[in-house]
Amino acid sequence: MARPRKPLLSRGRIVAAALALVDTEGLQAVSTRRLAAELGVSGPSLYNHFTTKDEILDAVADTVVAQVDISMFDGRTDWRTALLEWARSYRSALTDHPHIVPFLAQGPGRRPAGLRMADAVFGCMVQAGWPPAQATRIGALMRYFVAGSALGSFARGFVDDATAYDPADYPHLGQAHLLADHQQQVDQGAFETGLTALLDGLALQYARLTRADPP
Known part of the structure; x- marks a missing residue:
């Protein structure tokens, strides 16, 4: 079976993209539309992993705390x-x-x-x-x-x-x-x-x- 051209969407990829946006542009830059564009996917596909933007930010915050x-x-x-x-x-x-x-x-x-x-x-x-x-x-x-x-x-x-x-x-x-x-x-x-x-x-x-x- 041929590999997909783009990496499959995952919670980890979404969180990494959201953290990169937060780091470079601040919390206000994070939206499901912007994340979908950054990841090259459709907006609704994000909801297979997170139901709200706050859930994404929760995961981003926890990723940072996990570094402590x-x-x-x-x-x-x-x-x-x-x-x-x-x-x-x-x-x-x-x-x-x-x-x-x-x-x-x-x-x-x-x-x-x-x-x-x-x-x-x-x-x-x-x-x-x-x-x-x-x-x-x-x-x-x-x-x-x-x-x-x-x-x-x-x-x-x-x-x-x-x-x-x-x-x-x-x-x-x-x-x-x-x-x-x-x-x-x-x-x-x-x-x-x-x-x-x-x-x-x-x-x-x-x-x-x-x-x-x-x-």
């Missing part, structure tokens, strides 16, 4: 080290695909990779001795922090024009026009500074919690 390393939540790594390594991997995945972050911010819903990640974080915190309610808050806090850090660039928010920041109006922004040239250093450094501060604060809470536990 959660192996550190293995029951052997201490909770602080696990959160540190996970947050770095999580941010790396999101900064590779920043346009999907607003959709991911809605929560894991029924996405398998997202639910596995939430389960791993929560389980690690509870196993370490955090009360379940606080473990839930820690998971939410980390997601807010990581997603926010990946959503935009502080350094790119300043224009590369020294005349834009008149010292008469902005006496402390004399070097602001140089920030864009050091985007990665500024943004990565800000993330690491915030992550350390966040984990230091949690460590203080944890110390108080464990001291309060009866022997």
